[in-house]
Amino acid sequence: MVLACHPSFLQVVRRTIQEFGRLIGFDEEQITQVVAAVDEACANVIRHGYGGSCDEPMLLECRRTDEGLEVRLRDFGRRTDPERLRPFLRGDHKPGGLGLVIIYDAMDSVNFSADSDEGMELRMFKAFRK
Amino acid sequence: MDKAVVVDVCGEVDMHNSPEVRKVLQRLVQARQSLIVVNLSELAYIDSSGLATLVECLQGTIRNDTEFRLVGLNPRIESIFKLARLEKVFEICEGAKEALEGGCKTEEQE
Numbered sequence: 001m002v003l004a005c006h007p008s009f010l011q012v013v014r015r016t017i018q019e020f021g022r023l024i025g026f027d028e029e030q031i032t033q034v035v036a037a038v039d040e041a042c043a044n045v046i047r048h049g050y051g052g053s054c055d056e057p058m059l060l061e062c063r064r065t066d067e068g069l070e071v072r073l074r075d076f077g078r079r080t081d082p083e084r085l086r087p088f089l090r091g092d093h094k095p096g097g098l099g100l101v102i103i104y105d106a107m108d109s110v111n112f113s114a115d116s117d118e119g120m121e122l123r124m125f126k127a128f129r130k
Numbered sequence: 131m132d133k134a135v136v137v138d139v140c141g142e143v144d145m146h147n148s149p150e151v152r153k154v155l156q157r158l159v160q161a162r163q164s165l166i167v168v169n170l171s172e173l174a175y176i177d178s179s180g181l182a183t184l185v186e187c188l189q190g191t192i193r194n195d196t197e198f199r200l201v202g203l204n205p206r207i208e209s210i211f212k213l214a215r216l217e218k219v220f221e222i223c224e225g226a227k228e229a230l231e232g233g234c235k236t237e238e239q240e
Contacts, residue, residue, distance in 0.1 A: 007144065007145045007146035008146050010146060011146075029205075029209055032209045032210065036177070039177055043144070043145050043179070046145065098216075101213070105215070
């Protein structure tokens with residue numbers, strides 16, 4: 001789906017991911033985790049991707065594989081060094097930075113890249129329980 | 131107990147509406163209540179901005195010597211707190227009555 005970077009659409013994202021998670025067979029805890037990770041990722045794009053503009057697009061793709069769920073989030077705004085997008089260490093409870101902690105704790109793999117000419121791409125993966 | 135207040139946070143809290151939640155809670159923190167209880171039993175979702183608001187309030191209440199307790203976390207909200215590594219940061223009670231009567235049971239007391 002392609003969405004404008006407006007905070008009011010986050011609810012739409014959560015509903016969609018929740019239903020997709022149920023459809024592919026995740027349990028409720030896994031659904032909560034994936035919803036939280038995708039919500040935080042989209043919120044990061046809204047907050048940082050386009051310097052505050054709410055009209056620009058973000059592209060969200062979800063794909064079920066034999067192993068689990070792949071999520072790809074793409075924006076076409078500012079680029080950031082992916083090495084800076086790491087969560088803080090456990091125990092360092094600051095109000096900011098919680099979004100990345102949630103993303104990394106919820107998903108089995110997380111990869112930010114700034115390889116394109118503009119914007120960022122985030123790929124995440126959540127495995128089915130064995 | 132003097133100046134205890136219970137505030138209900140309902141629905142879903144994300145970056146779209148967390149500034150309003152922050153405004154309300156900060157007003158309570160600045161009013162220097164003896165106890166603030168935040169009831170999350172009707173909360174369906176909270177994101178990092180909502181959690182950051184709670185952390186900020188907790189820090190403010192520590193400075194003001196105000197008690198700050200959360201009540202009514204359902205399993206989904208508990209999961210989110212755990213993802214954010216905040217499950218042991220707050221004093222969390224089952225219900226408002228317990229929170230108002232003097233605190234929550236710890237694992238050692240149960």
